[in-house]
Amino acid sequence: MIIRGGIVYDPANGIFGEEMDLCIDGGRIVEDAKGEVIDARGLLVMPGGVDAHTHIAGKKMNTGRIMRPDDARLGTELRSGVCRPSTGYTVPNCYAIGYRYARMGYTTAFEAATPIIEARHTHEELEEIPILDKGALTLFGNNWEVMECVHDKDIAKLAAYVAWGLRAARGYGIKIVNPGGGEAWGFGSNVKGLYDPVPNFDVTPAEIIHALAEANEMLRLPHSIHLHFNNLGKPGNYTTALETLEALEDIKPSRMRQAVHVTHMQFSAYGGTSWRDFESKASIIADYLNKHNHATMDMGQLLFGAATTMTADAPLEYGNARLTHNKWSNHDIELEESSGVVPMVYSRKMLVNAVQWAIGLELALLTEDPWKVLMTTDSPNGSPFVNYPEVITLLMSKPKRDSEMATLHGELSKRTSLGCIERELDWSEIAIMTRAAPARILGLEDKGHLGLGADGDVSIYNLSPHEVDASQEHATVKKALAAAKYTIKSGTVVCKDGKILATPRGKTYWVDAVAAQADMDRLMVDLQDKFERYYSVQMSNYAVQDVYVTNPRVVKAGLGAGPLKEAA
Amino acid sequence: MRNIIVAPLAPIRISVEAEILSPDIFAPLSMEQICGLDVWQGNRKRKISDLFRVVGDEGQVRPEETALRLEGDFSRVKRIAEGMTAGTVDVIGSAGMHAGNNMKGGKLSILGNADDWLGREMRGGSIAVEGNAGNYAGAGYRGEKCGMRGGEIEIRGNAGAYLGEHLCGGDIRVAGNAGDFPGAANQGGTIFIGGSTHLPGAEMTKGTIIVNGKAKVLPGYQKLEIVTIGGEKYQKYAGDLVENGKGELFIRTGSS
Amino acid sequence: MIVEDAICSFCGCLCDDINVEVEENKVKRVRHACRLGSSKIMGHERIRRPMVRKDGELKEVSYQQAYEQAAKILLAASKPLLYGWASTVCEAQKKGILLAEEVGGVLDSTATVCHGPSVIGIEEKGLPGATLGQVKNRADTIVFWGCNPAEAHPRHSLRYSSNACGRFTPEGRSAKKIIVVDVRETRTSKNADKLVIIQPGTDYEVISALRMLVAGKGDMVPEEVGGVAKSELASLSEMLLAAKFGAVFFGLGITHSRGRYKNIDNALSLVTDLNSHTKFVIMPMRGHYNVGGIGQALAWSSGYPMSVDFTRQAPYFNPGETAACDLLAKADTDAALIIAADPASNFPRTIVEELAKIPIIQIDPYENPTTLLADVVIPSAIAGVEAEGTAYRMDGLALRMRKLVNSSYPSDEEILDGILESVRSLRCSRSLQGGLKDDN
């Protein structure tokens, strides 16, 4: 396949809006190719989009679907052509997830949170999602074995457990959600801060996070720890955010990447002492990130309208349910986690929601280096992913932000600095925040760029980047981003003019990390005891079998994995 | 007024979904165009004229100038007058499920019985049923917070269970009895029941329910004073206190 | 040969510690399973060959002939019902969902005569739940409301609930409070610390009274609710509030009674309210071993967990309208594919009489009353014994069922594949002849 004459943005390879041809053969970018010619003359061309943090599969997602038939009916699209029927808006069915991401030019999406014991379910759903390459992060932050290793300061055994857990879950990396809080929720309480001990385990969230970061680097995992802070979603929590980031300054990354990725920072950049005096502290967070290089983040942008909040932060969800008097699902997971799901509507009339909306944008605009901040909505927590074009246009257009702010609460300008921010992102920066940076942050070498050997994932938009002024013509930009002219996945046109033409099966990434045998042996003694006494399933029935990952892409890590190729 | 008559050509076995039976759809179309409209019978898409005799005045008009008369047994025809905004629909017989669903204006009259989900999520207009209505009259869809938000439903016979579930506004009057749980999670509408019912106003937070017959009252209702409405004495209750509700429930004295 | 840690395919407990002794491809002995599980794994007299009804009699045919006959029936129907799905694995369920889409049918599971009302209740309120191991490790107070696990889920108590020992419950039964709420004494209530007998059909009122008591508004509760004295309810409420970790398990006693899903709705609210005071979770006691799985698979593929109508090429969901019993009671379906279920036994008789009026395809390992009414009978391997695959436990945990013995019968998945192929080739040849949909 030859993609002819596009205006290409490939920031990972230093290409910023150059007219050039791209060739794909055997599913990869090559020097030269024959076959189908795609006319992209004058059009915006970028690598396929990569979403490093989204909720697309597993128990939480299905719980959201089951409790929300009201949401399912909103997104109904008929079965037609190669497509099975779509339903849902905030909690779409598996098919809709694949089609809608592909329609926007995305080709890769990572599920953000899976407990090991429920990973089989996650993979069942990932397998049903068409087109996309995907992976799932594995939850470790409230796991008994983790806390016991942390308590014993036994990082080697912890690393062995992480390796074992990733393999059992066919998981990609370490996700930590409200560390210690999930365990405390087992008896209905929470941890209050980074140094508040976890009941019954005599460890602090700070210790858990730090130890997991050490284990992460000991195993040379492709991704860093992926962290959802304590106290998330609470006024005044920016201090927890800063404290946590400071506590990780000494972590030496084992690869050329961050030491910690902080997810949906919007929910952790809150000032004030209550919802009454709630205000943005985005500038302080951005300032910290500008001065330090060990951390990256994603926005977790919130948009007005319907959302479904779903997180392993179960106490937060109970709070949400009581606050909004909405439906509440909770799911505690033996020895490992807890979680919750609550539907939500963010209202333009609510000052709190307006401030939240502004915080996400401030974070992205005040952080100078676009490689440090990803465009996400923590879908469907801040808003469903189909609204990414709205977020991108807000980032690219000051007039759009101003006209939006004019419709919001009058107090807003006192609570955030968004109105004073002149910065408008350009296509290079957007390409970084939606393609190059998520791939690099995740450690996906073949994604997010268009260099030789990269995956043949390309998105082409019906938009001339040199002619359209994204600042003024934001409506045109939004329309173009919502329905790609072409989405090409591994060299196959999967979507043309917003219509799905093919639904190939995507790959599932997982990390096979090797730990020292002696540590693994010590670990097994612990685990056998846990399965005999505490788990409700047998150890032999626990791990995800190969049959659940039919198109795996195994990334080797850990001991003996050899020096890893670095991203450009 | 432009009059259009629709009548089944033969008894209907597999139910028909005919959301096009609405003044809003018919008004701007010629008779030929109307006859070409699709309805669904199971997985078969059919022309309306395959299943129904359709006759009426020609002339493109506005919905409020359109009178639709459905003659015969429409009890297996669903979604009659869905979303209608104006005009009239008279069913000279019984109507199937979801009649007047999401209705916004105009008038729907049903001479016979109405099946379940009559006036589901209705926002305006009026519905009158001479016979009985099924379950969920004036209710919402599964999982939604709001059912009927406005308009009026009058049922001269009995109503089924879950009458006005999640009611957010509007008035429902039932001359006869109502099934279990009328006005459950009522958030601001009014329900009048001429006969008896069971457990009215479960989790009601706002709104009013008046029962002239017998009704078992939930433990979350606080007994207040006796009041007189329209010359009759009623026991007033406030609730449902399980939800800190401020709804008002009136049950005619001597009946509970 | 002994298969260790086999997973039992009877009830929603999915006990996964079963040892099965197999000799010459036959199950000889089952260890650790309860009576229900052993009976299931040991097996019974089978249907031998596929059969098609001719002149009123079922006659043996080849599998291919049976698939083609099934395809003809499904394609001739304007609203075929594809019902059952609880006692088979997700791999078959997924295939069934695809078949329902392709033939434009309504897919419903046995949940609609079981915990269907629970699902509707969850749609109203959500489900504050947990995995069973969480209950095992933490629960000091357990409520069985309208369920009788001693007879329906015999190992529940030992593995997960009343008699289980875990990290924070090392003393097992002796340190727990067990509460049973029912309309009668049961084997389960014999092991309880407290039994509250209520009048049939009063669950909703009793739960409302408990909610008032839990919220400290007991002074407004009448002296007697549902046949239970207020003092009795007050002591129950105190027991609930005294829990450090409470778990409510509920069964068909509450879903099948007057109030149906509203009972569950209110119970979910009670548990939510209790969480303002202490920790509480709630869970339905699912009957068939993978009735949870069809709910999960349907939800991720269609957005809805049961009773999904695909006739208009897009999923539509509305139990009360699209559930199997609704369609049959209103004679609003014209063919039925029944798999891994026995509606002739389990539906009300008047509904069975309606079912008998339409063509029926049955896929099942065993003869049962539905066989007596069926037009096409296709014997299958026993999922979870002779065929492996995924099942979801009552708490939503997915496990992989092991294959214990080989079978000469095709699996449910293979049979559905066969029917799907026949549907596609029949449709293809008909469209070549120009007459597709409107040929009835």
Added chain:
Amino acid sequence: MISGRTLAQGANCESKMSEDFFKAASSCYLSKEDYDLLGLSDGKNILLKNEFGKTVFSPRVDDGLRRGIVFIPMGPWANILIGPDTGGCGTPQFKGVEIDLEATNSPIQDIRELFGSIKRAEA
């Protein structure tokens, strides 16, 4: 009347044509008082009927039942007494059904008799 799961019914629910299932599912449990009041004794059967249908069961005493409550294992015999109305939520009301009962000498229909009487539509 309430219908529900029992161990014996459950253990035989995949061998419904068997004698064991017949024994398990064609029984009807009632309180001692009701049993005596109806003049039941060994060898006597009991006829249950309501607006939906009638059928004969083998009566047994269950001390856990209160007066006025009859328990029948779920199955095709019990289901003769269950109405088709799903109450708008898809599920028939299998429990809390009103019935009349009387002692009888009539035999219990076996499973084939039970279904032999159902009229099949002409193919």
